[in-house]
Ligand SMILES: O=C(O)c1ccc(O)c(O)c1
């Protein structure tokens with residue numbers, strides 16, 4: 001279906017907004033009056049610019065406080081409308097949105113509303129314009145879509161139809177099923193927006209907290225199905241009022257919006273996209289650095305062994321049992337802080353993963369990083385992380401391990417790749433696996449945490465959910481010493497296996513001291529034993545204040561001796577409502593990366609978010 005976006009969704013000047021909409025791939029726009037008023041371009045120039053960009057102007061909006069008013073008011077309103085219809089002729093826009101009146105001068109009289117809207121439509125028709133009447137959720141007398149439709153129906157005017165807006169309909173809890181009773185050709189326009197569930201005044205909610213479909217808590221796809229069942233064939237148009245979008249990069253917002261519409265069409269069953277291939281595990285985490293020494297020293301103290309080296313580049317594979325970390329010193333000439341730059345995700349079909357990513361507008365990266373590398377499907381996440389789709393240990397497919405040659409010969413080296421099903425040749429040893437791993441010491445990547453810029457948080461969640469097919473957990477929000485800490489994890493819905501990604505919002509993006517850092521968390525079976533080993537090997541772990549342990553003692557009946565051990569070792573603790581337990585600790589930060597070790601028991605599914613403010617404060621010190 002055709003896709004449009006209201007200029008109010010995007011930041012910048014009208015020209016910047018139009019350019020962003022066109023670059024993202026939209027077919028049309030709704031022009032918001034304020035954007036036009038503030039533009040130095042004439043309506044003709046706007047029309048020409050829009051056409052040059054390949055966009056149509058699908059709606060001009062809004063006209064306010066038109067209907068159900070005393071005759072002398074209405075005469076003035078018609079005068080105002082005449083000017084706007086002339087403007088629309090110059091713009092080449094043929095549909096105007098009239099939103100239900102909020103004026104205290106409006107009366108509660110449907111037949112007067114119908115009569116006046118009909119006269120407005122007469123005037124509109126003379127100018128070749130159609131009027132789409134929309135119920136604002138806070139309209140003075142008309143606040144529901146069915147009420148607006150009754151008035152439009154009573155008017156019975158060919159140039160008067162209704163505009164449906166998913167926010168107004170769903171925010172009030174109206175049943176969208178009734179939309180199917182409206183003839184499709186009388187639905188002149190459809191505006192789509194989602195919003196997180198919030199307990200607040202509906203006007204404030206609408207003006208500040210709307211988001212793109214799939215980023216909030218409203219069933220926008222369900223509503224779309226009813227609208228399509230009614231026979232609507234016009235554009236799907238995003239109309240989002242959001243303070244964060246107003247400040248974010250317009251190009252990114254537009255792309256995020258288009259992705260949300262594609263995913264919405266898929267959910268509503270009208271757009272068959274390549275099915276998601278939910279990743280089954282993490283093949284590796286990749287750190288980029290210009291100085292591999294400090295992170296190598298830390299990994300060594302954490303029990304990792306450098307087991308293999310890339311055949312053509314300064315990339316080392318470090319492994320501790322099933323946990324694999326690549327340290328890429330390819331940027332040696334340039335100074336770059338050590339950073340978590342890429343993640344390899346195991347998927348059943350890397351090409352199918354890449355096809356879905358492409359269909360959802362994820363930028364594809366070169367399959368080979370250099371000429372002699374094996375070809376790997378690879379995309380960029382919105383935060384710049386490279387995501388490689390891996391098929392480790394499947395002889396029929398190229399594997400990232402084929403680029404590596406074993407350097408260490410010990411048991412750890414032999415266990416560096418997951419579930420290798422076929423024997424590979426000895427010089428491709430990292431994929432080999434000997435069955436001698438001791439169950440008491442099974443290290444694997446538990447999760448990867450990526451700090452997101454505050455104005456791209458919802459974009460990142462939508463990306464990982466739609467492109468990778470991961471399921472978001474609930475959002476966790478906590479007060480942080482320097483702002484808000486927000487965190488949202490995503491995992492395969494089957495949950496137990498498969499990758500877990502945690503998106504964290506950095507409280508203060510300007511500030512450093514570890515808050516921008518990303519991290520890799522490793523799961524072990526016995527955290528206390530592991531940490532004793534790390535300390536003996538000289539690893540520096542994050543120090544946690546004594547007050548934290550006093551509070552733990554108050555909140556949980558942790559056995560006496562155990563608490564003392566946690567206090568001594570800097571281990572944090574959490575327990576869920578089902579009694580599941582989580583023990584975790586953090587290393588020092590190297591560049592922009594640190595490591596976490598976790599021990600889960602009793603089916604604990606969380607990530608210890610309650611401890612995040614203590615962790616962040618400790619990292620700042
Ligand atoms: O908040 C408003 O005033 C407003 C204006 C136009 C719309 O289409 C809308 O949904 C809301």
Ligand SMILES: [Mg+2]
Pocket residue numbers: 134165191239
């Ligand atoms: Mg609207």
